[in-house]
Amino acid sequence: MKWVRTQALSGRLFGGAWLSLGSAITAEIAGRAGYDWLLIDMEHGCGDYGDLMRQMQALSASSSGVIVRVPKADPSVFKRVLDMGPAGLMVPNVSSADMAGEVVRMARIRPGGDRGVAQTTRASGYGAEYEDYIASVNGGLLIVTQIESRRAVDEIDAIAAIDGVDVLFVGPLDLSIDLGVTHDSPEYADAVQRVARAARRHGKVAGVLVRNEQQAHTYIQQGYSFIAMGSDRGQVIKGMQENAMLFSNLRDSVREAG
Template sequence: MPFRVELPQTFADRVAGLGDGEHLAGMWVCSGSPVAAEIAAASGMQWVLIDAEHSPIGLETTTSLLRAMNGYPATPVVRVPVNDTVLIKQYLDLGAQNLLVPMVDTKSDAEAAVAAVHYPPKGVRGVGSALARASRWNAVDGYLGRADEFVSLTVQIESATAVDNAAEIAAVDGIDQIFVGPSDLAASMGLLGQQTHPDVTEAVTQTFEAVKAAGKPVGVNAFDPDQARKYLEAGASFVLVGADVGLMMNGARAWAETWVQG
């Protein structure tokens, strides 16, 4: 009898399974290192973001990182470089089940992302799963008919325009979660590098309210521990609180301060 594969639970399913007051804590992998990805997955963090937008991580590297994380309890989420149908198809086919699409500013942007992750008639995803890791080369029984079960879509609100459109974006059918990016949001507000400026944090919490009113979970990036706790208190269901490269640099600098003379 041929061996059949069952794919892991999606990020959307994990978020939906949270109880009152619970959240998922995660970290970034930006280095492109499978060792770093495996360490992150084994660390106890509940989810890990593979960043293909601002890091030197392409399709082949993403595949290697997903394989390195396979079998660990942390859920991998892949941030694609851009809201592009062709790229999204490729990331899905290589086996990225959980996608984060950046720079979604409008309802039409959100609708385009939804279409890209679904097969016709719901969307426009190209059909090539029999040749791809997504279906484990047809080892997942009935993959085409069940593909929607295996994909989670999060879109990123990270501009003043997107904040204004947050309710419409969150209401789009097929959007599972919203993720708020304070860094680009601050830049779009003329506050570059000031992620914890009161105007920025107010815009973030305003977005939380709009998203939750639409019945969708919301998450946020917050490397400042105090700010992360405030966002959790404000209703964030998932947070990113660190990155592999940042942790390594901070640790290395602290070690150098301890041991380097002069």
């Protein structure tokens, strides 16, 4: 588990993708593709907790680190997800230093936090690795806070200063909507630059979700290194639409030939 946090914080390009379909088969396919990390989305994804466990089991044979985006900052949600043993946790819409500190406390066990533990969970190898897990989990879990609002950008230095926050991850759609601007506006560009600068000042990492290679290059040039390129849902939509268009073009060709 700890290698994911170590690699993410190294500052090298650490590339991943979203898993939103709730499918263990899709997760297994993605795991074989060679991503550094894969995020299972419990906020906007299609799966439930049973699907989460099956996806994590499907990814256990892969070299990709597993990160889970929880639907909200809630101690009962954190405990249930973390007991399954992900390498990292992403928390949506972290908008203040107080909230960031609470996220860290909910994710860490005592004395560093308030998270309760059980001995025979998947995270501890069903008890076989319990002592090692307890000794390493606080320092090994990657904590990713999503920056998705004007308030979060205004408080970005205070959020970045919280011990235990590792990645400041911009949610482009939510952030642009909250700012009331488009992605190509100067105000949005200033916001993402402020996030990158705060990450550098506090020894943290800047992350973002992108849709294509051009967007990735733009963010990399600004100092972003923890980058997700699209999702399984988006890939299926794109592939199906392209196939359907192919048949439409074939029909046109047949009609012209006749």
